[in-house]
Amino acid sequence: MRVAIAGAGAVGRSIAAELVENGHEVLLIDKDSKAIDVDAIPRAEWMLADACEIASLDEVGLDRCHVVVAATGDDKVNLVVSLLAKTEYGVPRVVARVNDPVNEWLFDESWGVDVAVSTPRLLSALVEEAVSVGDLVRLMTFRRGQANLVEWTLPPSAPLIGKRVGSVSWPPDTALVVILRDGRVIVPSPDDPLEGGDELLFVAAPEVEEQLRALLLRGSQPPSDQAAAAGAR
DSSP: OEEEEEOOSHHHHHHHHHHHHTTOEEEEEESOGGGOOTTTSTTSEEEESOTTOHHHHHHHTGGGOSEEEEOOSOHHHHHHHHHHHHHTTOOSEEEEEESSGGGGGGOSGGGTOSEEEEHHHHHHHHHHHHHOSSSOEEEEEETTTTEEEEEEEOOTTOTTTTOBGGGSOOOTTEEEEEEEETTEEEOOOTTOBOOTTOEEEEEEOGGGHHHHHHHHHHSSOOHHHHHHHHHHO
8 A cells, every 4th residue: 555644743754654664655755854754664655745746746646645644833834735636636535634732623524534533532531441341432533534543341230231232222323342451452243242441443333423422321222312323224
């Protein structure tokens, strides 16, 4: 997979190093010559260029990239890079860094952003996840599909403990994707029982999060939600 990263600062270099280590082809772009440090990641391709200029993006062959990461420290630049990558070069996947949470509402499909990553929001979510038991924590939003990655840690007295995953009537547009248990990552099957202390990771549509919270708290959806779920199926 070929990935272009706009912004060769600490964040961009860290992302590049991980991707290169995982066998991907990485291009780092920055207009600041001080940020170009080939020795830092010798297996990456480096380009001194302005990622907001079409001539520069033509030169680096952005249309050959599968993913573009807008990782500069300037939200305006990240939005422009995202929009150009999606509309001018048809890049399939665009990930953008949000520096100021006030600007987060801008980072959506209208600006070409598929996934917006807000470091302050992510850190806040991780803090909540670390201290919250028995409450739904939103970890990440997937813009294109309008779905969220949410986490719930089952307390010891949760009503769903002992039930099999396949026997639970999860809300529509909800998928239990991973169970974290005793340091293990479990891809759930219908016959797997739920245990106290399980960290459940769901991908769910925003509008069903309250149904999911009610189900995890009470062990069943409210009657109106059950009817809606049955109608959706």
